[in-house]
Amino acid sequence: MSRRGHYPKYQWHEIRAAYVEGHIVDEQRDAFARAWPTMEELATIYGPNHEVVRRRASAERWQDQREQFQLEVEQARRRALIDSRVQRAVSVDDRGLQAAEAGLALVTLRLTFLVNEQRGLQGQSLDARELAGLGLAAKRFVDVKAQILGQ
Numbered sequence: 001m002s003r004r005g006h007y008p009k010y011q012w013h014e015i016r017a018a019y020v021e022g023h024i025v026d027e028q029r030d031a032f033a034r035a036w037p038t039m040e041e042l043a044t045i046y047g048p049n050h051e052v053v054r055r056r057a058s059a060e061r062w063q064d065q066r067e068q069f070q071l072e073v074e075q076a077r078r079r080a081l082i083d084s085r086v087q088r089a090v091s092v093d094d095r096g097l098q099a100a101e102a103g104l105a106l107v108t109l110r111l112t113f114l115v116n117e118q119r120g121l122q123g124q125s126l127d128a129r130e131l132a133g134l135g136l137a138a139k140r141f142v143d144v145k146a147q148i149l150g151q
Contacts, residue, residue, distance in 0.1 A: 012056065015046045019057060020065045032077035036066070093148050100148070103141040107134050 019042055022034035039057060043050035057063065111134055118126055 010046055010048050015042050016062060018042055019062050020069050032073055096148050097145060100141045100144040107138045110134055
């Protein structure tokens with residue numbers, strides 16, 4: 001009830017919320033993009049004279065509340081952006097680790113094949129260039145894993 005004993009004529013909590021929190025423009029494209037209505041626009045939408053809205057807003061410090069809300073929205077937007085970038089970095093790191101492990105597995109498989117082949121070919125030596133290439137590849141895969149893991 002108001003001071004005069006009547007129910008309030010206007011939905012002031014809705015008007016205040018519309019001014020302080022604005023409204024999301026397009027949640028599909030950007031959940032943080034908001035439109036911030038003017039007091040004149042609120043007066044047109046909700047009915048009271050814009051001077052009445054202005055006086056109430058001033059008395060209840062709506063502008064301060066709006067600025068605080070905008071700060072919170074911006075902080076949430078930044079946290080979401082950071083979280084998104086971290087997730088992408090983790091995904092890239094995971095794929096890099098998988099690739100390095102697959103490369104090491106291929107080197108190991110080839111070395112195993114060459115050793116087994118050598119056992120059947122008594123007296124012949126392994127191809128030094130191929131061994132050097134496999135060793136270099138293995139080192140690079142190990143270096144990639146170490147870099148991804150921060151070692």
